[in-house]
Structure formats: C-alpha cells, structure tokens
Amino acid sequence: DAKTTQPPSMDCAEGRAANLPCNHSTISGNEYVYWYRQIHSQGPQYIIHGLKNNETNEMASLIITEDRKSSTLILPHATLRDTAVYYCIVRVYNQGGKLIFGQGTELSVKP
C-alpha cells in the first residue's frame, strides 16, 4: 500500500470548512483513497473513499488531484463534534481488507 503523509495537527473555526490534505505521491493505479476518523479513542469511523473522481456524501467531500498524488478531505461546515484524528489510507480494494493507519491529522474545531 502506498505511503501517505498528513500534517500532524490543524485548527478550524466552528462553522467554517475544514480542509485536510493528504499526500500519496506513490499511489498506484488500482489503489483507492479512504478517509476514516477517530473521535477520542472511539472506534475509527469511515468517512468517504474515492479512486480518481471527486466524491461527496453526507459527511464530507473528497477532492483527488488529477495526477492522484494528493487529496483533500473537506468538511464543509465543521462543528465541535468533528474534533477528531483524521486518517488518510491508500489501499487496493480487493485485498484482504486490513487498514494500515498512520498518525493522521488531529483536527481541533474551535468555537
């Protein structure tokens, strides 16, 4: 699985968009980008995933650059409850399924 690089921490004002970057410059053609988050030692929670097109769901949007070497997770209107560690994971979908977590980005949403 390709290595990912994320900033260790970010702040965001409540109500503003949170833009969390992820670098995955060694991604290969059959690898998907997945985002999970972990709120204060709870179990990780799936947010969104994509291959090469931008994706949006009720939680977030995922923007993947055309060369697929980086992506950005966007929380359009961050709330205090979005304070969490956000993990960007790159993997081939048809493997056994294990997720390799890095250190992630600790997002603090402030009032």
Place this chain on the structure above:
Amino acid sequence: EPEVTQTPSHQVTQMGQEVILRCVPISNHLYFYWYRQILGQKVEFLVSFYNNEISEKSEIFDDQFSVERPDGSNFTLKIRSTKLEDSAMYFCASKYGTSPQETQYFGPGTRLLVL
C-alpha cells in the same frame, strides 16, 4: 443502523492471566478484524478472519493470540498469557465483502489494562 458491539468495555487483568475479548459483528458481514491501539499510538492491525480461518495476521499476532468465531455471531480474541505491553484498546471490525464500497465498521473497543 446496525453496529459492531464489543464486550467488555473495560477489562483489568493480572499479568499472565488469559483474557477473552468478545465482539458481535454486523450480522450479514463476512470479514472480521481485530486492531489494537496502545495509548497515544496509532491503530495497528492484528488479524483478519474470513470463512472460519485467519486470512492475514501481523507480526504482533504471535502465539499468545488466537481468534475464534464460536457460534456464527460472536468473534473473539483470546490472549493466553497477558503481558504488561498488551495493555491497549482493542477494536473489532467487520465488513460485508471486498468491493471498494464495502467499508469496515468498527466497534467501540475494549480497554484492556494488564497489571
């Protein structure tokens, strides 16, 4: 919404004792996983389980660990002789299949403290 459940939420044990952590995956899911997270560290993969056998395990998952799906609904992780360094949060996860849309759902975790 269906969810993965884990029991107990907290477990305190003495070094050298056996512990069994229990998980009830989402009912129609076919792939099961255990992860652990030592306090302040990242989430680490332990083992994956499919079709009643281990499909992959990490270096952490040594002979002290075993997994079982005893009755078609529960999925257990046994640590035979606990060590201090086994103190961690243990997360169970499950998913239905292997397509990209099939994502893993995690349980709330069991906090294990070995004294």
